[in-house]
Amino acid sequence: MTRGGFVCRVLATAILLCTSPLAAHAQSWPGKPVRVIVPFPPGGTTDIVARSLGAELQRMWQQPVVIENRPGAGGNIGSELVAKSPNDGYTLLMGTVGTHAINAALFAQSGNKMPFDAVKDFVPITLAAGVPNVMVINSKVPVNSVNEFIAYAKARPGQLNMASSGNGTSIHLTGELFKTMTGTYMVHLPYRGSAPAMTDLLAGNTNVMFDNLPSALPHIKSGRLKALAVTSRERSPALPDVPTIEEATSLKGFDASSWFGLFAPAGTSRAIVDKIQADVAKALAVPEVRERFVAQGAQPGGTTSDQFAAFIRAETDKWAKVVKVSNAKVD
Numbered sequence: 001m002t003r004g005g006f007v008c009r010v011l012a013t014a015i016l017l018c019t020s021p022l023a024a025h026a027q028s029w030p031g032k033p034v035r036v037i038v039p040f041p042p043g044g045t046t047d048i049v050a051r052s053l054g055a056e057l058q059r060m061w062q063q064p065v066v067i068e069n070r071p072g073a074g075g076n077i078g079s080e081l082v083a084k085s086p087n088d089g090y091t092l093l094m095g096t097v098g099t100h101a102i103n104a105a106l107f108a109q110s111g112n113k114m115p116f117d118a119v120k121d122f123v124p125i126t127l128a129a130g131v132p133n134v135m136v137i138n139s140k141v142p143v144n145s146v147n148e149f150i151a152y153a154k155a156r157p158g159q160l161n162m163a164s165s166g167n168g169t170s171i172h173l174t175g176e177l178f179k180t181m182t183g184t185y186m187v188h189l190p191y192r193g194s195a196p197a198m199t200d201l202l203a204g205n206t207n208v209m210f211d212n213l214p215s216a217l218p219h220i221k222s223g224r225l226k227a228l229a230v231t232s233r234e235r236s237p238a239l240p241d242v243p244t245i246e247e248a249t250s251l252k253g254f255d256a257s258s259w260f261g262l263f264a265p266a267g268t269s270r271a272i273v274d275k276i277q278a279d280v281a282k283a284l285a286v287p288e289v290r291e292r293f294v295a296q297g298a299q300p301g302g303t304t305s306d307q308f309a310a311f312i313r314a315e316t317d318k319w320a321k322v323v324k325v326s327n328a329k330v331d
Contacts, residue, residue, distance in 0.1 A: 029272050033064040035091045036262075039078025039099060041071045043195030044165060045212035045298075049129050049260045050094040052292055056283040071192045074106075074168035074330070075099040076115055083121040087267035089276065094128065095263045098169040101315040105323040106168045110330040118316075124308040125262040126277040127301030128284070129293055132232035132257045133174045133210045134217075135245065136225040140204055146228045146248040149208070153184040162186040163206040165194040167330045173319060174210035174231050174256040176326035181251050201225070212258050213238060213297035231256040238297035256322070259315070261301065261308055273305055 036054055040046045047069065054065040070078035079099045085091035093099075100118045107114050116122075135146065143149045153160050162179075164172035167190045179186060189206055191197035194215045200206050202224055209216075213236060219225040220239070229245040230236050233255045245254040262280065264273060281302035283289055293300045303311065322328075 027271075029089055029275060030061050030063045032090065033066055034061070034089070035066045035068055037078045037082050037091065037093050038067055038069045039071060039075035039093070039095075040069065040165060041193035041195050042069050043198075043215065044193050045131060045214045045258070046075075046094055046096055046260055047195075048214050048296065049293075049298065052289065052296075053128055053280065053283060056286060056289050057279060060279055060283060071166075073115075074103055074166040074172075074190075076103060076168075079118075080115040082263065082265060083116040085265050087265040087269075089264060089268055089272040091265065092125070092276070093122070093263040095122070095261055096169070097257075097259050097315060097319070098166070098172075100124075100261075100263070100312055102170065102173055102319045102323065103168040104316070105320040106173075106328055107330055109323055109328070112330055121266050122263040123266055123268050123273055124305055124312055125264055125273050126280050126305065127259060127261045127303045127308050127311060128280065129298040129301055130257060130259040131213050131298045132230045132236050133170060134213045134220070134230050134236075134239065134242070134297075135178070135208065135210050135228045136201070136216050136220065137208045137228060138201055138204050138206070139224060139226055141207055141226070143228075144226065146243075146245060149228060150182050150184060150249070153182075153186060157185045158187060160186045160208065161189050161206040163189050163191060163197040163201050163209040165197050165211075166190050166192060170256060170258040170319075171197075171210050171212065173322055173326065173328060175208075176328040177254070177256055177322050178210065178245070178251075180326045181254065182249075210256070217297055236297050237294065259301075259311075261312075270305075277302075277305055 038047050038050045050067050054067050058065040075098050082093035143152050162175045201209050220227045227242045229243050229248045284300040284302045
């Protein structure tokens with residue numbers, strides 16, 4: 001074959017690849033509305049993050065971004081729906097530390113089978129936001145510090161109720177870690193999301209919750225809830241006067257934060273995944289969007305798919321240890 005003939009064949013192959021249905025689909029994506037499944041009810045932090053990000057992506061894509069809440073089973077119902085959806089980029093999941101780093105270990109320890117494989121059934125797209133959890137109590141509980149709460153709980157074993165957004169969520173596991181490290185016993189009450197759990201906490205039907213900061217923040221600022229501590233290593237800029245649990249107690253190394261990220265069904269083309277990741281990073285860099293996230297107590301993400309995958313692996317190892325130490329079970 002002459003050199004000229006070889007060059008022509010290379011060019012022809014390149015043209016064929018560029019005009020293949022897959023490449024054309026990636027270049028024209030999105031050509032219709034994009035659905036983002038939130039595996040928890042409206043009003044919780046997962047929902048808040050998805051809707052804040054979705055509004056900016058809708059502006060960028062010039063296509064509707066439909067946020068659809070599919071709560072239940074600690075996020076497993078909505079996650080399974082996405083895992084079994086077509087891998088064309090039009091059905092995405094706003095996954096969480098619970099759905100993709102906690103549930104597998106928690107359900108295995110409880111003798112239950114997961115309805116999906118968090119690694120094999122999904123492609124991680126990007127980390128959307130990280131947030132600390134905050135230990136909040138009903139304002140009627142007569143304590144004003146973490147140490148006072150520990151003493152109060154120890155004097156009433158089994159009499160206090162700890163609300164969570166569901167089995168396997170970071171809100172649940174943070175509470176279990178707190179119980180293990182403090183030697184307290186509180187009854188865990190799992191709800192179908194943060195919003196209904198918060199409703200009962202505000203009503204005084206439960207006593208304490210380790211909620212994601214964005215969904216608890218309005219009630220803290222209104223004075224309806226007392227914030228005793230944040231569960232991260234460092235204080236939150238959104239609550240600069242609230243100490244960390246490590247600062248407020250002798251519980252050294254206490255660190256239990258939450259995160260939220262976009263996932264696509266396994267087999268979604270890398271071109272579409274990279275486009276979504278790049279557009280999310282651009283959306284999170286918009287000053288108004290970034291300021292809104294920070295004001296709600298969230299740290300904007302935007303990592304690459306590979307960086308997000310590595311982060312998830314580390315988080316899975318970390319939370320598996322928490323599940324084992326706390327002996328947490330699915331109720």
